[in-house]
Amino acid sequence: MxxxxxxxxxxxxxxxxxxxxxxxxxxxxxxxxxxxxxxxxxxxxxxxxxxxxxxxxxxxxxxxxxxxxxxxxxxxxxxxxxxxxxxxxxxxxxxxxxxxxxxxxxxxxxxxxxxxxxxxxxxxxxxxxxxxxxxxxxxxxxxxxxxxxxxxxxxxxxxxxxxxxxxxxxxxxxxxxxxxxxxxxxxxxxxxxxxxxxxxxxxxxxxxxxxxxGGKSPCIVDKDSKIELAAKRIVWGKLLNAGQTCVAPDYLMVHKDIKDELLKKLVEEIEKQYGKDIKNNEEYPRIIRERDTEKLKEYFNDGKIYYGGEYDISDRFIHPTILTDVQANSPVMENEIFGPILPVIEFSDIDEAINFVNSRPKPLALYYFSESSSNIEKVLKDTTSGGVTINDTVIHVAQTSLPFGGVGNSxxxxxxxxxxxxxxxxxxxxVKRGTFIEFNIRFAPFKDKIRLLKKVMK
Structure with missing residues (x-):
């Protein structure tokens, strides 16, 4: 040492x-x-x-x-x-x-x-x-x-x-x-x-x-979003590095009116990008260590497995997995996942989603999918996060013209x-002072100088 x-x-x-x-x-x-x-x-x-x-x-x-x-x-x-x-x-x-x-x-x-x-x-x-x-x-x-x-x-x-x-x-x-x-x-x-x-x-x-x-970066998908495009971009951002990305969408909040359609599109998009035999796809990354793989598979118990759920500890493989019926206080919703597991929570209006996000530590990133300019501005105004990408995920990190960092816990x-x-x-x-002249107002004695000072500093 x-x-x-x-x-x-x-x-x-x-x-x-x-x-x-x-x-x-x-x-x-x-x-x-x-x-x-x-x-x-x-x-x-x-x-x-x-x-x-x-x-x-x-x-x-x-x-x-x-x-x-x-x-x-x-x-x-x-x-x-x-x-x-x-x-x-x-x-x-x-x-x-x-x-x-x-x-x-x-x-x-x-x-x-x-x-x-x-x-x-x-x-x-x-x-x-x-x-x-x-x-x-x-x-x-x-x-x-x-x-x-x-x-x-x-x-x-x-x-x-x-x-x-x-x-x-x-x-x-x-x-x-x-x-x-x-x-x-x-x-x-x-x-x-x-x-x-x-x-x-x-x-x-x-x-x-x-x-x-890091922290838990929310991904909010509103009912007016372009669902198919949202699914494509969410899958890309979530499965980069098998989810081992500090700004990966950590949990998905989806409007109840489009939940079923979005989940179906997410599955379609996962298999479109990585095929049905994902384990043998050489383009799909692995978890860093066996012990991390072991920890990740335990999150499968925190909800209903809508899609995925397969794993291989020795191969450090976790299949992309979507969880529904997730409780807000479950481990998968309390800890940063750092893996290809996406818990899903539904909401009824944007205020409900905003309140949920604001009830938790300030996230490193926030993602919002919507075609409503007013709702986009509302989300930006009423939430706090390290960075934001609207209608996509992760890409704000790659913009060299933008500073990247967290806020609060992130x-x-x-x-x-x-x-x-x-x-x-x-x-x-x-400060570089000139020496060709000096005004004595700041030097003692101060008698009768305050009136002049107030005229200058007001």
Whole structure:
């Protein structure tokens, strides 16, 4: 474990040299990162398949391709983002000019999850590089093939005193030591429970942090929605990575008038996308571990199985499953599912659905299907969530022009595109005073000055 402390201290020393603050240095690092990914692209796709059963298409679309977009945007815009920004100054302190400078925090720690083990490590790394930080990365040991490849590629591409991937075989003890080390910034992606532990540890060093967590993201389908299209898009979003997606539709709320029709269309769409022999479809992913598969199958007891229900623990396979007659306080409705199980609850009007969502912790994402502009605005006005997609699922996450993050129990802070640069940057306020004149109103003695002060500050 002493090696972890040494890596941290080495990076602190390298940061002091000021090299990472150089814009050309940052852009060069981003280009080196992209080149390294390109050269090992096929190996990463193979590793993702071994860990999670992701097809090459899904691996590229949801992991590697998104990262390329991120890198390109940062390379293109970084010189503009880093410029000091002039802002309005108060007449009271004339002559003066106010500026906001963007500066790196120093040494950042990124802790990644198992479900998107490439994208959810590299995307925040891009922000850390762009902002001028040194970075230590702890990938998830659960996605071991991807983590080992990240360690090999990143550590070969960059010097350890600048960017370093900690050996993924280092387990919970390493994470404990890392989060208790006084890093200048921590970026954590994972569960709510572990996020609380990370935040508590960070508080002891007053370390600022971003928490990308999860929760139960509702998917509401109203009676005026385009049912067939809604089914197609819900199935796609739910079955990405076999449901192991933090923004997957976690439960379905459907208007009672269209419930039967929507459920039939969901089944049709599942079999249209993955066939009837889903277990043997090579494009259908696997659950990360046997113990997670075991846990998921227990949710089958929390409702009536409308469709699916098959599983194979040793193969880490859970069949896409729709549950009806689900109780609001059952485990499948209390816990984030993180699997291809979709519990269904019906509602009679949109206010009922909104009240149900608002009675629970604030979700990471919310999805609403409707053709009514007024109802769409009502849902947006009367609910809170990290992000929203209307008439589709998940895709708000892939928009690099939008910040992505949670609210309340689903996380704090955001990233993607410019937001990633902002997240890993400290906004430093700077006032530059002129010296050619001075007004004495603010200096003692204050006798008879308050009337003039009130004329200026009113």
């Amino acid at each position: 002493g090696d972890l402390k040494k890596v941290f201290l080495d990076q602190k020393e390298f940061f002091k040299t000021g090299k990472t603050k150089n814009i050309d240095f940052r852009i060069d690092a981003l280009k080196k990162l992209k080149k390294a990914i390109k050269e090992n692209e096929e190996d990463f796709l193979i590793a993702l398949n071994k860990d999670l059963g992701k097809s090459k298409f899904e691996g590229y679309a949801t992991e590697i391709g998104i990262v390329y977009d991120e890198i390109n945007i940062h390379i293109k815009n970084l010189r503009y983002w880093v410029r000091k920004k002039k802002v309005k100054s108060s007449i009271i302190y004339f002559p003066s000019k106010n500026y906001i400078y963007k500066e790196p925090y120093g040494v950042a720690l990124i802790i990644g999850p198992f479900n998107y083990p490439f994208q959810l490590v590299i995307a925040p790394l891009i922000g850390a590089i762009s902002a001028g930080n040194c970075t230590v990365i702890k990938p998830s040991e659960s996605s071991l093939n991807t983590a080992l490849l990240l360690e090999k590629v990143i550590n070969k591409t960059f010097q350890g005193n600048y960017i370093k991937v900690v050996a993924p075989t280092e387990g919970k003890e390493a994470v404990t030591e890392l989060i208790n080390t006084p890093y200048d910034y921590i970026f954590f992606t994972g569960s709510v429970g572990v996020g609380k532990i990370v935040m508590e540890a960070a508080s002891k060093n007053l370390t600022p942090l971003t928490l990308e967590l 996380g704090m802070g955001d990233y993607h595109g410019k937001a990633s640069f902002e997240t890993f940057s400290h906004s430093r306020s700077v």
